[in-house]
């Protein structure tokens with residue numbers, strides 16, 4: 129057994145660090161440190177830089193920009209991006225629809241979509257969830273009716289992240305309402321967001337931000353060649369897409385970065401006559417989270433080592449669910465701790481992007497005060513989406529209890 | 532031992548509940564109130580006055596109703612359930628307690644009737660950039676000048692400070708930044724020369740202000756107390772905010788349980804999943820334990836023994852803070868995505884619970900106070 133990376137892996141890590149240092153705009157990094165939003169163009173520009181370097185889609189097939197790296201290399205890149213912090217390549221593109229098209233799509237689809245998906249010339253959004261189909265995704269009701277060379281889509285998707293930026297949406301829709309099992313009648317279809325009949329309506333979240341939307345489909349005509357793979361096999365592709373996630377789900381780097389930030393802020397805040405960072409009770413709290421995070425990091429590495437042995441697309445490992453559960457709980461604990469550091473100064477609402485902002489021009493309190501509470505509120509989402517923590521526990525229960 | 536309300540207390544609860552049912556029964560209306568210039572609806576404040584709520588904790592001889600902490604608890608719990616936006620806690624409970632315990636009869640005779648009539652709102656300006664939750668950490672100064680004082684300093688997150696007609700400002704007359712001695716409280720006209728304010732909404736929709744005092748002159752007669760008075764008033768405010776938290780938790784649990792019974796996934800109401808049942812149970816357990824502590828706080832709030840009272844408040848606020856975090860987080864989780872939206876009340880209840888923990892000292896702060 130050996131815990132440390134090989135010298136080759138360490139050299140790669142240094143290369144990633146140097147690349148980030150030399151290429152990531154400072155203002156983007158600073159906004160991310162403070163928990164502020166970053167704009168669409170910043171995300172696009174950064175993904176293009178990564179893509180030019182060959183780092184946007186290293187896990188894809190070689191023909192489409194993949195690097196044939198080991199899972200450890202993939203992890204090192206993601207971990208360094210997360211802890212820099214730098215934007216990660218857009219997950220809807222690189223982890224979701226890209227691998228699905230690369231694996232199940234037609235040659236035509238690969239040529240049409242994959243280069244632009246890697247380079248973020250096409251911004252994808254994920255049209256899976258519906259008001260009635262969240263955890264029970266197979267309960268979805270959106271339909272795609274075949275009419276000659278077209279599918280006609282009707283229904284409503286919701287919680288669609290950044291649909292307001294999206295050029296295309298990948299949709300799960302029911303093509304066979306008569307199928308014996310509800311999973312069997314679903315297809316995976318690519319839809320241009322400019323198609324007539326699509327309406328995007330914003331949903332405001334409790335932190336005041338606009339990151340999710342409702343997407344309505346009213347008689348939306350889509351060329352039949354936009355079906356991915358076979359008709360009525362969409363559920364398999366969706367499962368493939370959702371099970372693909374092993375390297376970034378725990379977001380260890382995000383938590384590392386936030387704990388660093390907690391330390392920085394706590395070194396500036398005072399608790400009585402001393403620095404908050406020096407207060408024993410505070411150090412204990414911080415250390416408690418650091419212990420949890422270290423365990424998660426090693427669990428993450430064990431999952432990766434296993435994947436390296438069994439090949440990346442081996443059977444989903446129930447330990448991936450541990451990564452999701454602990455990863456989200458720890459991230460949530462770090463946002464909570466950051467808010468506690470800011471203390472009463474986290475109370476004023478001072479989002480600068482909100483149109484109804486009452487003009488709190490000069491920030492109140494320390495750096496990060498403005499976003500401490502909103503980030504805490506917003507981060508409650510991560511134990512809900514991507515398979516809620518209850519659903520992840522069901523997966524582990526099935527595995528360990530054998531039912 | 533008796534945990535029942537008297538008939539009068541029940542009447543009070545019913546009249547407050549009725550007021551809020553009218554005004555806040557439709558949650559969307561709250562948005563409209565919050566957008567008004569003061570961050571709340573003045574007409575509702577007038578109704579508080581008409582029902583007698585604004586006179587509740589004051590002595591009859593100053594035009595009050597002589598209510599105690601239990602009456603305040605009753606009002607605050609309803610405020611919590613409805614997420615009412617009016618500045619009852621800062622003005623009537625907190626500032627009111629300072630006036631009751633620290634002001635001269637002349638000041639009481641002048642100010643309390645105005646509060647009772649809804650004509651004056653008062654906010655307590657005590658928090659400073661460096662003070663966190665410590666009431667004795669004061670850099671704002673008050674210097675004697677002729678027959679008055681001159682106040683100089685900055686206060687932050689003054690809850691209710693945006694709409695206040697008067698501010699009660701803690702200021703240091705002598706000693707070092709964290710000395711317990713040398714702190715005095717002054718009733719300052721919010722429009723006095725040298726007072727500047729920047730009002731804002733807070734995360735939970737309530738409003739507050741940053742307050743700067745530059746060479747503000749205050750007559751000697753407007754000195755309304757010292758640190759022990761501030762601490763006593765803060766203890767009463769803590770008891771009140773504990774009751775508010777209990778109201779918020781009760782409403783949030785009711786919403787969550789309702790949602791679980793109606794939300795269907797996998798062909799069944801999600802309330803049939805035992806993992807979720809037990810979570811709801813844990814929320815209920817936490818809220819009932821919190822309610823016990825809110826009652827304990829209310830029944831200890833009138834004690835003249837500062838040490839005993841302070842310990843009771845530290846216990847209660849610490850327990851409430853912990854319960855508030857747990858119940859809030861679980862409620863969002865059990866709702867799934869819908870709990871994360873601005874449109875839906877659950878998220879707002881969660882945000883208020885979060886802010887209650889940060890008000891008057893969070894769970895850690897009070898735990899340490901107790902363990903010290």
Ligand SMILES: Cc1cc2nc3c(=O)[nH]c(=O)nc-3n(C[C@H](O)[C@H](O)[C@H](O)COP(=O)(O)OP(=O)(O)OC[C@H]3O[C@@H](n4cnc5c(N)ncnc54)[C@H](O)[C@@H]3O)c2cc1C
Pocket residue numbers: 253254255256257259261262263264286287288289290340509512513514515516517518519522794796797801804806807864865866867868869871
């Ligand atoms: C911020 C955000 C962004 C999102 N982005 C996208 C996106 O881009 N595209 C997209 O398609 N979707 C997106 N989602 C949707 C997300 O995947 C769903 O919210 C998630 O699947 C949960 O569904 P739900 O919200 O309907 O909750 P529900 O499924 O109704 O769950 C409610 C509660 O019941 C629990 N529960 C449900 N079933 C069980 C069970 N069998 N056993 C035990 N407990 C159970 C859940 O864990 C939860 O606590 C996003 C969600 C959020 C909050």
